[in-house]
Amino acid sequence: xxxxxxxxxxxxxxxxxxxxxxxxxxxxxxxxxxxxxxxxxxxxxxxxxxxxxxxxxxxxxxxxxxxxxxxxxxxxxxxxxxxxxxxxxxxxxxxxxxxxxxxxxxxxxxxxxxxxxxxxxxxxxxxxxxxxxxxxxxxxxxxxxxxxxxxxxxxxxxxxxxxxxxxxxxxxxxxxxxxxxxxxxxxxxxxxxxxxxxxxxxxxxxxxxxxxxxxxxxxxxxxxxxxxxxxxxxxxxxxxxxxxxxxxxxxxxxxxxxxxxxxxxxxxxxx
Ligand code: S0N
Numbered sequence: 679x680x681x682x683x684x685x686x687x688x689x690x691x692x693x694x695x696x697x698x699x700x701x702x703x704x705x706x707x708x709x710x711x712x713x714x715x716x717x718x719x720x721x722x723x724x725x726x727x728x729x730x731x732x733x734x735x736x737x738x739x740x741x742x743x744x745x746x747x748x749x750x751x752x753x754x755x756x757x758x759x760x761x762x763x764x765x766x767x768x769x770x771x772x773x774x775x776x777x778x779x780x781x782x783x784x785x786x787x788x789x790x791x792x793x794x795x796x797x798x799x800x801x802x803x804x805x806x807x808x809x810x811x812x813x814x815x816x817x818x819x820x821x822x823x824x825x826x827x828x829x830x831x832x833x834x835x836x837x838x839x840x841x842x843x844x845x846x847x848x849x850x851x852x853x854x855x856x857x858x859x860x861x862x863x864x865x866x867x868x869x870x871x872x873x874x875x876x877x878x879x880x881x882x883x884x885x886x887x888x889x890x891x892x893x894x895x896x897x898x899x900x901x902x903x904x905x906x907x908x909x910x911x912x913x914x915x916x917x918x919x920x921x922x923x924x925x926x927x928x929x930x931x932x933x934x935x936x937x938x939x940x941x942x943x944x945x946x947x948x949x
Contacts, residue, residue: 815853
């Protein structure tokens with residue numbers, strides 16, 4: 679076992695760190711790691727930390743125990759208009775977390791150790807990579823339990839498994855084994871459950887040997903192809919960040935402050 683250290687204490691998640699890897703664990707095993715508005719708010723807070731911290735290179739999302747990654751929204755607090763938290767307000771704040779995972783400029787791995795069902799299934803889909811234990815089970819339940827995710831949960835799923843399979847998954851609400859999910863392209867690798875964390879850490883360490891900026895740009899590019907103007911905005915933001923690192927951009931700012939005309943003549947105009 680490796681020595682994870684706590685980054686920050688929360689009520690419904692654990693948030694740990696080990697050698698460049700931040701691990702977010704939904705910690706409600708009693709409810710198969712179903713999420714409440716508070717769980718989601720805590721995941722969101724941890725993801726902000728992951729984005730800001732220079733120490734975090736790769737993020738892992740998982741569930742506590744060996745029975746579930748996440749079983750979706752907590753049905754006990756499902757009200758009219760969303761999931762109701764301590765403040766009595768119904769929310770669908772997991773949609774914000776989906777976007778956060780997608781736009782985090784670092785790789786996110788879903789470490790699926792049991793059921794990934796409903797909104798929990800969508801959460802694993804949103805991660806860049808999914809490594810699953812051989813006892814993992816995947817599926818959507820919406821049309822059976824009175825919900826649906828017609829956003830990323832439908833369209834991104836279809837991009838991954840194809841339109842026919844996506845319709846099957848949503849219309850029939852069946853459960854699929856880890857091996858089936860791997861064959862459909864939803865899972866990158868299936869391993870025996872006792873090897874799950876080792877495998878995830880291996881993948882994370884391999885990615886940490888790669889150029890972080892190259893990974894960031896590839897993720898933004900893969901997203902941009904699907905995400906329309908929001909995707910282009912992110913890719914363009916990364917391009918601006920890179921531009922700001924150049925002397926050519928500095929010259930523009932310098933010239934403004936020195937109240938002179940900028941001289942861009944010396945900068946390359948590559949073919
Ligand atoms: C996960 C399942 C298959 C596990 O079965 P198993 O191992 O037989 O255990 P159980 O005995 O069924 O469960 C153990 C205890 O855990 C409770 N529990 C399980 N899942 C939930 C849950 N989602 N909410 C609350 N409690 C849960 C059980 O009730 C049981 O408790 P006790 O011991 O007291 O009986 C099986 O449990 C299962 O099928 N669970 C339900 C899975 C499901 O249908 N999830 C979908 C929930 N809905 C969503 O996720 C909505 C989607 C969504 O989030 C969304 C989409 C788009 C836009 C917005 C949203 C949004 O809602 O935010």
